[in-house]
Amino acid sequence: xxxxxxxxxxxxxxxxxxxxxxxxxxxxxxxxxxxxxxxxxxxxxxxxxxxxxxxxxxxxxxxxxxxxxxxxxxxxxxxxxxxxxxxxxxxxxxxxxxxxxxxxxxxxxxxxxx
Amino acid sequence: xxxxxxxxxxxxxxxxxxxxxxxxxxxxxxxxxxxxxxxxxxxxxxxxxxxxxxxxxxxxxxxxxxxxxxxxxxxxxxxxxxxxxxxxxxxxxxxxxxxxxxxxxxxxxxxxxx
Numbered sequence: 001x002x003x004x005x006x007x008x009x010x011x012x013x014x015x016x017x018x019x020x021x022x023x024x025x026x027x028x029x030x031x032x033x034x035x036x037x038x039x040x041x042x043x044x045x046x047x048x049x050x051x052x053x054x055x056x057x058x059x060x061x062x063x064x065x066x067x068x069x070x071x072x073x074x075x076x077x078x079x080x081x082x083x084x085x086x087x088x089x090x091x092x093x094x095x096x097x098x099x100x101x102x103x104x105x106x107x108x109x110x111x112x113x114x
Numbered sequence: 115x116x117x118x119x120x121x122x123x124x125x126x127x128x129x130x131x132x133x134x135x136x137x138x139x140x141x142x143x144x145x146x147x148x149x150x151x152x153x154x155x156x157x158x159x160x161x162x163x164x165x166x167x168x169x170x171x172x173x174x175x176x177x178x179x180x181x182x183x184x185x186x187x188x189x190x191x192x193x194x195x196x197x198x199x200x201x202x203x204x205x206x207x208x209x210x211x212x213x214x215x216x217x218x219x220x221x222x223x224x225x226x227x228x
Binding site for chain 2: 041042043045102103105106
């Protein structure tokens with residue numbers, strides 16, 4: 001079965017500095033991978049998705065992620081953090097089978113300091 | 115509506131009470147999913163519908179949990195004889211195709227069992 005591991009439960013950065021949220025996946029074949037963001041009391045919002053096209057995926061709000069098969073990683077980055085980026089981020093793999101249900105990581109809470 | 119609508123937004127139930135959570139997917143979306151998100155954790159898959167057919171209910175934690183989508187649009191998740199461990203946010207998502215790509219999540223129903 002597919003799974004994802006988010007390596008940090010909390011990340012704290014200063015506004016204007018780079019963001020790195022780490023994710024490793026486990027899959028027996030080329031997976032579909034996603035990053036979702038969840039702001040407090042808000043629904044999950046898709047940031048970006050990788051579906052076996054370009055390995056560098058650009059998403060909304062300046063985020064991007066690089067699929068590295070050799071490292072089984074799909075880390076999320078942003079060059080310059082903004083206060084509004086403070087939220088919880090989930091790395092997600094799509095499990096094959098009926099419906100391609102999503103398997104979520106445990107989440108990383110991003111704190112942005114002014 | 116423009117998005118996935120869930121009601122109620124908040125529900126407090128006494129232990130042993132039955133509850134019903136409603137999901138209105140985006141009109142025309144074929145696939146509908148329910149996820150459970152416990153405090154401090156990532157969402158976990160409960161069940162999947164393709165139109166009115168429940169194709170996967172492997173994530174339902176016990177026989178107290180029941181979901182239906184009788185006309186292939188609105189879905190209801192019912193929990194009988196609620197227990198404290200059922201306290202969580204219940205998320206509904208829909209997608210236009212037969213797979214899980216292009217999910218749109220609702221804001222969830224926060225269930226607290228006291």
